Amino acid sequence: MTRSARRTRRIRRTLRAAGAGTAVLLAVSACSSSGSDADADSATGAGESGKLSGTVTVFAAASLKESFTKLGARFEKAHPGTEVTFNFGGSDTLAAGITGGAPADVFAAASPKTMAIVTDAKGTAGAPVTFVRNQLEIATLPGNPDKVSSLKDLGRSGLKVVLCDRTVPCGAAAQKALDASGVKLTPVSYEQDVKSALTKVELKEADAAVVYKTDVKAAGDKVEGVEFPESADAVNDYPIALLKDAQDTAVAKAFIALVRSADGQRVLTSAGFLAP
Incomplete structure (x- = not known):
């Protein structure tokens, strides 16, 4: 075999090895990218096509029971794969539970004073917002x-x-x-x-x-x-907030958005609540 032929074979082997290495790198890169997207979806509660999935636990004042139960059912119907669970009671009792470590994603209180019990002790993921008032x-x-x-x-x-x-x-x-x-x-x-x-x-x-x-x-x-x-x-303002330790942030935010939406406000005002 001539020196020129041997040189040509070496070049071909090198190119084939380089091509195989490139394919491996591309495959690893693709897997890494896919894994990152899956992790991002898991962190936000969104699955394929941006659909919401997961559970939101809402601690809410007892006076909100009828309205929030109705809104919870609407939320689950609009977002198959989600679940809304409620804990209704006196706002001070609920606040004590949250500060004591009870798992909750959203807190809807019947007064700014009881909301402050939570914000002062644990903080919230966002500033509490008044969504209705009651007389x-x-x-x-x-x-x-x-x-x-x-x-x-x-x-x-x-x-x-x-x-x-x-x-x-x-x-x-x-x-x-x-x-x-x-x-x-x-x-x-x-x-x-x-x-x-x-x-x-x-x-x-x-x-x-x-x-x-x-x-x-x-x-x-x-x-x-x-x-x-x-x-x-003696009218009470009702604030709502996303809690700092919320597990399903995207689902919790979406429920709060429903409560504050025009549809949510219609449900609340029809129950006798006053607009914020």
């Missing part, structure tokens, strides 16, 4: 047999009245209204959330309770509502 109303037995027509009537002797505990937003608002009207009363019980206070009237264990308008409306014909002017000075 108080007196809930009486159906037909209002005790003829309650004002906040002052609640101070009548023999009338069994229930209030939310003062640490709960509805209780703090009720006390503010009572102080403004100069009414002094001793309730038969202080309840840890607004639903518990309303239930006392529904079960006829109390003659009246100071609750939110939304709760009176949700109860239907089980109670009768009585408006009072002092409630205008």
Whole structure:
């Protein structure tokens, strides 16, 4: 074999080796790129085609139960593969749970004060935003047999009245209204959330309770509502926030977006909430 032929064979072998190496590098690069995309989708809760998937855990004030349950169902229908779980209760109890380490992605409180318990202790992924407001109303037995027509009537002797505990937003608002009207009363019980206070009237264990308008409306014909002017000075703002330790950030953000959307606001205002 001539020197020229041997040189030509060496060059061909080199080119084939280089080509094989290039193919391996391209394959590794492609796998690396694919893995990065998958990791990104996993981190945001988005799967193929940008679809949402995952679970969002929402801690929400008891007065939001009916509205948020409806919005949760709509969210899951609009985003197959997602799940919304709720924990409803007194805002102060929920805040204590979150600061104590309870797993939650979103917190919707019935007052800025209870939201601050969480933001001061753990912080949030974004600034809390007021999404609705709520006003108080007196809930009486159906037909209002005790003829309650004002906040002052609640101070009548023999009338069994229930209030939310003062640490709960509805209780703090009720006390503010009572102080403004100069009414002094001793309730038969202080309840840890607004639903518990309303239930006392529904079960006829109390003659009246100071609750939110939304709760009176949700109860239907089980109670009768009585408006009072002092409630205008004790309106509660409801803030919502994405929590710092949220597990499914994309899903949590999407649920908050629904709550604040025109559709979400229609559900909330139809339940008796006031626009922010």
